[in-house]
Amino acid sequence: LSSRASNILNSLEIPLSSEIPGVYDGQWKGSGDILESVCPTTGELLARVQAAAPNELWEALDKSKEASLVLRKIPAPKRGEVLRQIREALAAKRDALGALVSLEMGKIKTEGMGEVQEFVDICDYAVGLSRMMNGRVVASERPGHSILEVPNPLGVVGVLTAFNFPVAVYGWNFSLSFAAGNANVWKPSPSTPLCAIAVTKIIAKVLEKNGLPGALSALVSGGRDVGEAIVHRADIPLVSFTGSETVGAAVGKAVQSRFGKTILELGGNNASIVMSDADLSMAVPAVFFGAVGTAGQRCTSTRRLYLHREIAPRFLEALQKLYASLRVGDPLAEDTLLGPLHSRAAVGIYSDAVRRLRERGAQILTGGQKYDQDHLRRGNFVQPTIAMPKSTDPGDVIWSTETFAPILSVAIFDELEQAIAWNNGVPQGLSSSLWTRDMRNIGKWIGPEGADTGIVNVNAGTSGAEIGAAFGGNKSTGWGRESGGDAWKQYVRWSACTINFSDCAPLAQGVDFLA
Ligand code: UN1
Numbered sequence: 269l270s271s272r273a274s275n276i277l278n279s280l281e282i283p284l285s286s287e288i289p290g291v292y293d294g295q296w297k298g299s300g301d302i303l304e305s306v307c308p309t310t311g312e313l314l315a316r317v318q319a320a321a322p323n324e325l326w327e328a329l330d331k332s333k334e335a336s337l338v339l340r341k342i343p344a345p346k347r348g349e350v351l352r353q354i355r356e357a358l359a360a361k362r363d364a365l366g367a368l369v370s371l372e373m374g375k376i377k378t379e380g381m382g383e384v385q386e387f388v389d390i391c392d393y394a395v396g397l398s399r400m401m402n403g404r405v406v407a408s409e410r411p412g413h414s415i416l417e418v419p420n421p422l423g424v425v426g427v428l429t430a431f432n433f434p435v436a437v438y439g440w441n442f443s444l445s446f447a448a449g450n451a452n453v454w455k456p457s458p459s460t461p462l463c464a465i466a467v468t469k470i471i472a473k474v475l476e477k478n479g480l481p482g483a484l485s486a487l488v489s490g491g492r493d494v495g496e497a498i499v500h501r502a503d504i505p506l507v508s509f510t511g512s513e514t515v516g517a518a519v520g521k522a523v524q525s526r527f528g529k530t531i532l533e534l535g536g537n538n539a540s541i542v543m544s545d546a547d548l549s550m551a552v553p554a555v556f557f558g559a560v561g562t563a564g565q566r567c568t569s570t571r572r573l574y575l576h577r578e579i580a581p582r583f584l585e586a587l588q589k590l591y592a593s594l595r596v597g598d599p600l601a602e603d604t605l606l607g608p609l610h611s612r613a614a615v616g617i618y619s620d621a622v623r624r625l626r627e628r629g630a631q632i633l634t635g636g637q638k639y640d641q642d643h644l645r646r647g648n649f650v651q652p653t654i655a656m657p658k659s660t661d662p663g664d665v666i667w668s669t670e671t672f673a674p675i676l677s678v679a680i681f682d683e684l685e686q687a688i689a690w691n692n693g694v695p696q697g698l699s700s701s702l703w704t705r706d707m708r709n710i711g712k713w714i715g716p717e718g719a720d721t722g723i724v725n726v727n728a729g730t731s732g733a734e735i736g737a738a739f740g741g742n743k744s745t746g747w748g749r750e751s752g753g754d755a756w757k758q759y760v761r762w763s764a765c766t767i768n769f770s771d772c773a774p775l776a777q778g779v780d781f782l783a
Pocket of ligand 1: 437
């Protein structure tokens with residue numbers, strides 16, 4: 269192992285043995301398949317991680333169930349106090365954990381740390397929430413009666429996360445779910461097992477210190493079989509899944525068929541629209557970050573760019589200048605802006621998408637190839653690409669599919685209505701962004717005739733949402749909401765409780781029966 273990799277793993281107390289246990293339910297274990305964690309920058313094998321064997325998986329699920337019975341008895345503000353300690357423990361490791369995200373996932377260091385910060389932020393939010401997860405008292409039509417709406421814990425929540433945010437997405441789910449009184453079972457992406465192990469170790473230590481069962485934050489590393497076991501397990505009432513539309517559709521169906529609940533965070537195919545009155549000094553760098561940041565591997569990455577005819581040439585010239593200035597390389601180096609794609613497979617997906625653009629007559633304005641310099645050859649480095657497709661039809665496969673790579677497709681419009689129709693014309697509905705200084709455009713954009721995405725921004729890019737608002741998308745993005753807003757309400761079961769304090773028992777609606 270390279271010395272920098274072993275330093276990062278050491279500082280997070282991940283053992284440097286030849287095989288690392290990837291299952292935690294109060295104890296570390298793992299005798300199932302081997303998952304390989306490969307550094308996307310160098311191709312170095314970082315670790316071999318032992319996934320959950322079937323019996324270990326069942327045991328972890330059983331232990332989480334038992335643990336949920338413990339947690340539900342603890343008052344919510346006390347659960348909040350445990351989350352506060354978890355927040356402190358995570359913040360203390362922000363540097364190391366951020367570096368591990370860079371090492372294993374491939375995003376640049378500032379974004380790796382930003383991701384840890386998202387977990388810290390959502391912990392803060394959940395600490396506050398733990399004193400505000402209020403139900404309500406509803407006016408009863410019957411004398412001497414009260415109706416209470418009471419939030420109670422669900423039990424065990426399954427959290428299936430993707431490689432691109434190997435820390436934060438678990439954070440969004442775990443924090444709210446824990447504050448709500450649930451045990452959590454985490455199945456991380458099989459290609460980022462070390463991030464999951466590191467986070468679980470930090471949480472487990474705090475749980476242990478508080479005399480709480482480790483299976484409140486159980487980890488079951490593994491592949492498809494582990495995911496399927498969670499999805500089909502009848503006593504996991506809520507499954508939160510982040511990933512592709514195809515897998516999400518299967519997860520949704522399977523959980524629904526056993527009457528469970530889902531939170532689905534699926535594909536994003538996000539557009540920025542730039543009006544002729546936009547402040548280009550803000551819009552150009554924002555589109556650059558949206559399209560190139562995280563090497564285009566955020567659900568919220570900008571994939572479509574709609575430019576008003578009047579500013580299109582100026583905008584593209586300025587944007588291409590930024591693309592040309594891009595510093596590419598080691599994501600852990602201070603001045604790098606573009607790291608590698610996460611996997612070899614992703615490079616293939618990128619190349620296929622560029623080929624398809626060319627075949628369908630698109631003009632490639634920038635990029636379109638792998639980097640072939642010596643120092644980049646061992647990693648999954650691809651050139652961020654700007655393409656001008658021939659067709660502007662959002663139903664065309666070029667526009668309608670999400671490619672998880674830094675490819676930006678551009679079209680030119682004359683009227684805002686046209687751009688909104690294109691924005692809304694794809695199956696996905698996660699995030700979109702309008703650049704304008706005209707209030708009338710803003711009013712239209714955020715209203716009933718405006719963007720149909722879950723995240724609707726003005727003079728802010730498509731990616732990089734804060735945790736305070738609900739995060740999620742509509743249509744084929746899956747309608748799930750995580751993080752802020754009212755998202756916490758999904759992690760509880762609501763009891764509508766009618767209580768009769770009076771000496772008689774009248775029926776509602778004035779029904780007269782045996783009176
Ligand atoms: C994701 O890509 O799965 O809004 C999550 C953002 C981040 C989260 C992205 N806060 O870009």
